[in-house]
Amino acid sequence: MSEPARTPFVASLPEAEALARLPGSGVAWLDAARRENLDAFAAAGLPDTRVEAWKYTALRALAQRRFAHRDAQAATRAVDAAALALPGVDGPRLVFVNGAFRADLSSLAALPASLSLRPLSQALGEDAEGLRFALSHRYREAGDAFARLNAALAGDGVVLRVAAGKAIARPVHLLFAGAPAEGDLAWHLRTIVELEEGAELALVEHHVSLGAQKQLATVVSDVVLRDGARLDYAIVQDAAEDATLIRRSQLRLGARAQAAMHVQELGGALVRHDLRAELAGDEARLATHGVFALHGRQHVDTQLAVRHAALNTASESIWRGVADQRSRGVFRGAIVVAEGADGSDASLSSKNLLLSALAEIDTKPELEIYADEVKAAHGATVGQLDERALFYLRSRGIPHAEARAMLTAAFCRAVLQAMPNEALREHVSQLLLAHLPAE
């Protein structure tokens, strides 16, 4: 590989000394991991579209920008608390504004004894060693640039643990907010979630905008479900219109563990989500439901990879996409059934609506199968609304534009049905409607 030229993005990275100001600095293994990941990122820079994982998402424009990787006023930015609330989500809350933990906005009082929920900065001070496994990772793949960057620069985030056999009654609300700041700001957060044997949790990851801003945010989440644990995990992404948001969620499911994910991609200018799940224990089950509704010049890229690595595991993935105006929706859904993972049952559906002549959809459902006692199927479509359905509605006296809006909404809503939290589901439906083309 040829030496990439130092882009403004790389040139504006913090110096190695700046790492010393991050929480947890002084812990030898953490310092080494941060430094190595930073060096690896600086050496390789941002991936170009020749890297298969970034084939449809060009980072040329991002590479030309310079970012400050710290907001000195993050702790004092004025925040309208009303903008943070989500109906149906009234449990413990952890709020981050521009990458900094805001105790004043969070609600961590009266946590159930079985739930441990702390900001990463605090956890590093109290028990760094317990986070060693998650935080000493070196990312080596060509497409891992942002994971490296995050590993090097994330100074805060979430550490959540649910004790064995306990069910947490109220959903935990993780809030990642971007507030207007001077200049181009980048911030990085790291989330570590562990559900012990048989634990149960509902988690809501919420990305929200507190005003127009062109920030870059990276969030890397590790979620571990021990045997028999259950997780309901909703991600409501409603970031600012000009924001760049790069996320990576890694789930690992033990035996009989069950996870259900509900992902809504609504905001952001350039959004990328790598969602990787490994069904590592026998009879683990995973369901992912996701939707993106794009307009303007939005670019949203979801890379889902489900790996079946144990006996009798099941996964179901249902994804919908709508691209209007000049937007571009990218979806890759890979299912891997590892050697020996007999009895795997995997299905994936990616259906997309292309509403404008200037929009584009690129979808790539993949199957990689190394075992033979397997049922695996995927389907993908790109098209328009069903003419017959439109005709039906119009014949009932519904105007064309309204009929289109109804059908488009119904198309997206199909994936929301699986959300158990009714109030949240209703709210998210309304958000989604607001993002769909108006009548």
Add this chain to the structure above:
Amino acid sequence: MTHEPSNTAVEASAATLLRDNAEVAEALGRRYEAGFVTDIETTSLPPGLDEDIIRQLSAIKQEPEWMTEWRLQAYRHWLTMPSPDWAKLNLAPIDYQAISYYAAPKAGPKSLDEVDPKLLETYDKLGVPLHERAKLAGVAVDAVFDSVSVGTTFRKELAAAGVIFCSMSEAIREHGDLVQQYLGSVVPTGDNYFAALNSAVFSDGSFVFVPKGVRCPMELSTYFRINAMNTGQFERTLIVCEDDAYVSYLEGCTAPMRDENQLHAAVVELVALERAQIKYSTVQNWYPGDENGVGGIYNFVTKRGDCRGADSKISWTQVETGSAITWKYPSCVLRGDRSVGEFYSVALTHHRQQADTGTKMIHIGKHTKSKIVSKGISAGRSSNAYRGLVKVEKGAEGARNYTQCDSLLIGKRCGAHTFPYMEVKNPSAIVEHEATTSKISDDQLFYCRSRGISEEDAVSMIVDGFCKQVFRELPMEFAVEAKKLLEVSLEGAVG
């Protein structure tokens, strides 16, 4: 599992053919029967590749100046290209200097009557209907042995219809203007690594030209065979159908058993003008290597059809059972409005074979349509991948694609993969993809066994049913051969 009547009909009519041509059945009887070596004298260039070799090759073939230059340009470009490594292939590096780029039977054949009887015997063993047998089958054959075309049957009948069907070397000499007009217009010399190599060193191949309004009176066929050691086969096929013309073209391939890997890097270009139709069928049975993956052909082929005219149609049908590694994506560029592209494929891999194959459908014209049906069967420790691209460009108003990819797994150590890319830039387009992966179910097997059918026969029946959608597209005699090939290739896969 029941056979549909159409399939039985194919078998019945094929039986007649098989009686006259019992060698087909015999040749396909057991294991890799095409693995014999024919002992005839060959003239070959010394192994190695440089500009001199290319000039010599061009001189032997008495090519005009422009052709030599064309080759040299391709060669110079090839030197600048890196060897591709993106596919999921386990591939030892290829030493391009160890390959001999030209091997021809020594006594240059003037006509079919002068063809070395031993050579004809080879084709006999393979069951190629050359010579009189050609009449029986009604197929005009251009047989390529190692690197040169040894005889084309049915010349007169074709000439009367105005169809040109000859070897590429002859076409370069006698229809230079036509070749110059179309060669490299679908697959440019620098298209990819192996296409560039082929452009530099291709030794022979077939040329078909069907003029305006002509429906080619018979099916045309080429049979390829790699015989000599340390040779590569680099054939180049060019088929041009002018307005309203039609041709159906068949291609078959075999090679002797050898321990080394041999390279086969062909380029096939199809050009369909207004309302023209080209049907291209391949049964590929190159030597796949032994159970342990020793030897076998590297089959790295670039095939592309250009639907240049409105309402034209190109249809690819392939049955891939051979080769240690297959790496090919027969494609259609749907340029003309309302043009149609089709791809039907059965790829079977066994032992340690690797296949990475699929298609590309590039929709450029308005109301273009494409259909992809791909059936992959993996057995043993093989790996079988479908990789395809459906691209709808901005102007492709009303484009329509349907893709179906099914994989069948036989055994615990094989892999079956599907990598379909869909890129859509036109909102009126409809693109659909469906894929499934499964194994032969115990229920199906049990049902057959309980009816007194042996396990091996049951598997072959089930596989046949799985592939029927593709076999239906094959010309009749090929369908029979393909079915036999699958049975032979699957031998020992069960139990």
